[in-house]
Amino acid sequence: MHKNFNHFFYIFLIIISITGCSSALIGGAASVGLASVQERSIKDAAIDLKLEVQIQKKLLTTDPDKLFPNVGVSILEQRVMLVGNVESQKLRDLASTIAWGISPKIKDVLNELTIGEKPSFVSEAKDARISLSLSGLLIGDAKISDINFSHSVSKQIIFLIGIAKDNEELDQVIYHARTVKGAKKVISHIILKNDKKRM
Numbered sequence: 540m541h542k543n544f545n546h547f548f549y550i551f552l553i554i555i556s557i558t559g560c561s562s563a564l565i566g567g568a569a570s571v572g573l574a575s576v577q578e579r580s581i582k583d584a585a586i587d588l589k590l591e592v593q594i595q596k597k598l599l600t601t602d603p604d605k606l607f608p609n610v611g612v613s614i615l616e617q618r619v620m621l622v623g624n625v626e627s628q629k630l631r632d633l634a635s636t637i638a639w640g641i642s643p644k645i646k647d648v649l650n651e652l653t654i655g656e657k658p659s660f661v662s663e664a665k666d667a668r669i670s671l672s673l674s675g676l677l678i679g680d681a682k683i684s685d686i687n688f689s690h691s692v693s694k695q696i697i698f699l700i701g702i703a704k705d706n707e708e709l710d711q712v713i714y715h716a717r718t719v720k721g722a723k724k725v726i727s728h729i730i731l732k733n734d735k736k737r738m
Contacts, residue, residue, distance in 0.1 A: 577703040578687050578732055579616050587614040590642055594619070597637045602630070610634050610652065613689045616737060620649040620700045622691035624658055646736070649728050651698050653689075658694055666692040669719050673697065676715040683711055688729065690716070693699055695723045704732050708735050 577584060591614045599607040611622040621639045625631050638648045644735045653693055658666070670692045677685040688701030697716045703709035716725040730736055 553723075567611070578684075583616050586617060586644060588621070590614055590644065593641045594638055596635070597641060599636065601637060605630055606637075608633060608659070611691045611693070613691060615689065615700050615702065617644050617646045617647065618700070618728070619645060619647065620622060620689075620698060621696045622651045622690070622693050624653045624655060626654070626657075627692060628654055636682065642680070647702070651693075651726065653694065662694060665695055665721055669695060669697065669722050672719045673716055673722075676719070677712065680711065680715065683708055683715075688712055692722075695721055697722050697725045698727045698728070699725065701730075702732055702737070703729050706731070 553706065559735065579587070591612055592610050598610055598737070601607075602619060605626060608623050609623045609675040613622070621634050625634065629684070631650065631654055634652060635648050635650045638650075647681055668692065673690055673692075674685075677683055677688060684704070687703070688699060690700070691698045699716060703712065705719075709727075709731065712729060713725060713727055716722065716727075726737075
């Protein structure tokens with residue numbers, strides 16, 4: 540279950556981008572309102588959204604059956620995290636190539652895609668439950684600004700990306716992830732607010 544990864548939503552965004560209306564969407568009040576309370580700037584939030592739509596569009600046009608539905612994309616300050624499961628190393632590498640090739644603005648591609656058979660319905664249901672549980676924990680913790688973090692769950696492994704204001708917040712987010720029932724492992728790509736990678 541990929542947080543913020545809804546196929547119908549992305550198809551909608553892709554259609555908008557094809558018709559040339561993506562700038563209106565990116566400049567919308569909702570995006571600006573959310574970005575105003577994030578560690579990243581409004582400009583970076585807009586760039587991230589545009590890049591995410593472009594990557595999803597390219598995944599869809601390249602392989603609508605084996606790439607687009609199986610690759611979750613999260614972007615934070617032009618750092619791309621790919622999570623999901625694909626059939627082969629060739630597809631895994633292709634997903635990275637697509638992400639890197641979308642724009643020179645891309646700073647990093649964190650390829651966490653696994654290779655193997657498609658997860659079972661039971662496995663996907665477990666992922667969905669883990670994702671929902673973690674979302675609830677992060678939202679309910681007053682010490683955490685949950686809008687600065689995103690996560691994906693694949694084969695009961697939690698993948699985190701985000702910007703923590705300090706080590707205390709970073710540790711708290713990871714703690715919540717590790718305490719979710721059923722989670723096998725937690726992989727963090729969270730960086731601190733003053734990390735040099737943000738320069």
